Amino acid sequence: AWDQTGGKFGPFEGQFMLAEMTNGMVLRGQMVEVEGQYQGWVVPLRQRVGSAVRVLFAEDGTLLCGLTNRGWGGYSPADGVARVRWTGKKPMEIAWVSVQGDEIKVGFTSSSLGSKDGLSLEVVQYDYDYWWEYGSPERDVTQLPARVESTFQGVGCDIENRTCRYQCGLTARVEGMTPGHVLRVKVKGVTATDGTPLLHEEFAYTLNALPSGDREVPARFEHVAKLVAPPPARESGSEGWLFLTWGDALGRWNSSGWKLCDAELDTADRSRFLTKDGTGALVNVGPDATPFVSKELFGDAKIHLQFQLPEKGNSGVYVMGRYEVQLLDSAGKEADLAMGDCGGIYRGEHWPGRAPDFNAFREAGQWHELDLEFQAPRFDAAGTKTENARFLRVRIDDVLLHENVEVPEPTLGALFAEEAAFGPLMIQGDHTEVAIADVRVFPKVPKLEPEGWEPLLDGATLDGWQISDDGNWSVEDGVILGQGRTSHLFSPRGDYVNFEVRGRFKISDGGNSGFYFRTTYGPGWPAGYEAQINSTFADPQKTGSLYAIVPNGTTLVPPDTWFDYLVRCVDEPGGTHITIQINGVTFVDHVDPERRHARGHIALQQHHEGSLIEAKDLWIREL
Structure with missing residues (x-):
């Protein structure tokens, strides 16, 4: 957001404010045009604001900061709206930066500097890699020799940066500045005449081009991000898992009435979801929604998914289309848990089912994680069952609900009455609305026999x-x-x-x-x-x-x-x-x-x- 408040936000008219989510900051900076190309500098404005992703100036000069980390691990608070307002007291801050040839000029917001003793600059330059992997370490890191040569004050210190509003600054000589690098600069020992120290002493300058200072000599240009060979890949931690709802979230499923969208509890009718365009959830919003059934068949497997229920919500996860772990709004229930409560293993025609050891369901409208490990029934060569299916472990939000539970028959309402060695994963969708996300399966398969290979x-x-x-x-x-x-x-x-x-x-x-x-x-x-x-x-x-x-x-x-x-x-x-x-x-x-x-x-x-x-x-x- 560009400061066009006419001074209502302090002495930063014409500069931009930038949200930085991960470290919870708002940054301030300015762009400079060099022979048709743009580059510029940036300095912290305020820290510990929260997971800021959007900023906007209000009419009274307040900077509004929209907060949301979207699960990316930003700085707390993770969501909401924050505001930054000028107190009316002008801070001692970096006001502008200019780079030409071997010279860096830094202007300040004070009318004059205090003691000139101890003034210094620390300058590090680096570039980074452009590759397919997210993020890059700093490359070609070099500490550059720098010395402060002079200070100045008075109107019109730097016309290019419209510095008539700023009254003092310093000039430093820096050896080895190279286009295609970022300069990380610390300005040390700067105070105003009343002893007020510099509020933020570090800034960064993206040096795509280095003007020579001579209008007859063209600037040299180079990109900071260097195209390089991809790095050695990090292990993703996902080896062995199959992600069944990433990308085309509906492509590996047989279903009707399900929609990929964003979902949250409807405050006017808490038994339903409000949905809007997005990719955060799969919801059975159709009038005649069917079960959500995988096209692929699984046997022994670990299964992970996220789920959200409205008030009085009722659904279930059927492993192999036959054995159900119940999903139910059982918030607040502390005693007399039954097989029909959230996390219970639902009964069959003769088998009574099993209640969960704990009630792990927190609240309607909240996302929960279900993790289970399952062993399929065993059959001999003639097709006779020799061993029952088992839920080895069932967890909701890391709370262990079942361990090594033998299930002798399919659940009531299963897709198939007969048991088999393989079957699809099914999410029940014909009771109430349910939202699911991030469905994964880790199949456990025997090793191939070596003969003939x-x-x-x-x-x-x-x-x-x-x-x-x-x-x-x-x-x-x-x-x-x-x-x-x-x-x-x-x-x-x-x-x-x-x-x-x-x-x-x-x-x-x-x-x-x-x-x-x-x-x-x-x-x-x-x-x-x-x-x-x-x-x-x-x-x-x-x-x-x-x-x-x-x-x-x-x-x-x-x-x-x-x-x-x-x-x-x-x-x-x-x-x-x-x-x-x-x-x-x-x-x-x-x-x-x-x-x-x-x-x-x-x-x-x-x-x-x-x-x-x-x-x-x-x-x-x-x-």
């Missing part, structure tokens, strides 16, 4: 593999790395027809790749089937897609997270039958009647500059 990589080199388009492919510690320009890496053999192929993959944030099979060697984009590898790149087809044939828009795997791909490709009478599994769960089961690609290589794609694909444990079994 052959390694595609020797673990140390790319011997025999072919690289297209002068690509940048290498092997480090058994991991294939693909980066740099667009290219593909092709297996030594190019005659694979019927097979299973598997591997572990990790794609960078903003990266894009593909696991090709039955593909043809050559430059450009090769012909062949492709199991897409994409978490956050703009292409709407994400990991789990059979590219251009069976698309998937849900971000099942976050960036920088290892996952397992298993592809089966077999010719059958009706066409080429392709199945694709992620972490042991089938997401594609498709027969291509056109038999588009008859045989070929296994290949990996490096899609674009800035992307990084990593692959390891590549094995194939011909059928």
Whole structure:
């Protein structure tokens, strides 16, 4: 927000105020135009304001600060409205900054400086990396020699920065200032004549260009953010999880009457939600909403989701579509908990169910987290059940409600009366409104038997593999790395027809790749089937897609997270039958009647500059 208050906000007319959420600050600064390009400086105005994300001047000169951390971990308070008002007393502050050649000038709001003894500047310059990963450490950090040469006072100290309102300042010589860097400057020893110290002694200046001071000599320009190769990826902490509501939140579900939106309790009717456009929740808002049922089937698994209920809300989470953990507005109930209270395991036709050990439901309209670990029933080769299903653990908001509870039959109202080794995840949606978010499943799958599998990589080199388009492919510690320009890496053999192929993959944030099979060697984009590898790149087809044939828009795997791909490709009478599994769960089961690609290589794609694909444990079994 630009200060155009006519002095109602103090001596900062024409400067901008900027919200900074994480550290709860409001900053103040000014832009400078250098030969058509803008740069400028910034200094703290007020600290510990709260999670400020928006600022706006009111007519009386008050700066209004809108607070919300949106779950990003900002400074407390996390939400609300704060205000910053001028007391009428002019502070001793940095008023303006000018950089030219090897000279920095700093103006102050006081009419004159106090003692000149001890005046000094500390100047550090640095740049940073522009890459796909969020954030960058400071790079090329250099302490620059600086000395204060003189002070000044009087009207018109710096015409370019309209400093007629400011009466004093200093000039310093700084060696080694370089365009394309940020200057972090501390001004030390500055006081007003009455001894008032400088309120904020540090400022930052983004030096995209360094004017020479000579109008005949053009300024030198360079970007502060440097385009570099992506950094080594951090582990995301999400390995093994499948995120079923990220991206296309409805894409992996069979449902009717559910909507992706933002939801909060309706204060006029607390039995309902108010919804508005957004992506914070999935809500059963339709007049005839159905259960929310996953397209994929799961067995042994850990499950995580968030849920919110209105007053008198009633829903449930059915594991495998059969075994229900109840979701109910049971706020305030402290005794005589029953299986029908929130967190209870609901009864079957003969089994009485089990009440939760505690009431973990806090209040209607509040988000809660449900975490459960489940073991599917066991069956012998003839299909006879040999072991009942079990809830190994059930938690709400980290409160343990159940541990090692055997469930001998499906819940009343289950999707299926008969038990099985696999089934879908279901959220009940036909009782009252319910809001859910961030649904994840961690499937527990047995390891593949080693019989018949052959390694595609020797673990140390790319011997025999072919690289297209002068690509940048290498092997480090058994991991294939693909980066740099667009290219593909092709297996030594190019005659694979019927097979299973598997591997572990990790794609960078903003990266894009593909696991090709039955593909043809050559430059450009090769012909062949492709199991897409994409978490956050703009292409709407994400990991789990059979590219251009069976698309998937849900971000099942976050960036920088290892996952397992298993592809089966077999010719059958009706066409080429392709199945694709992620972490042991089938997401594609498709027969291509056109038999588009008859045989070929296994290949990996490096899609674009800035992307990084990593692959390891590549094995194939011909059928």
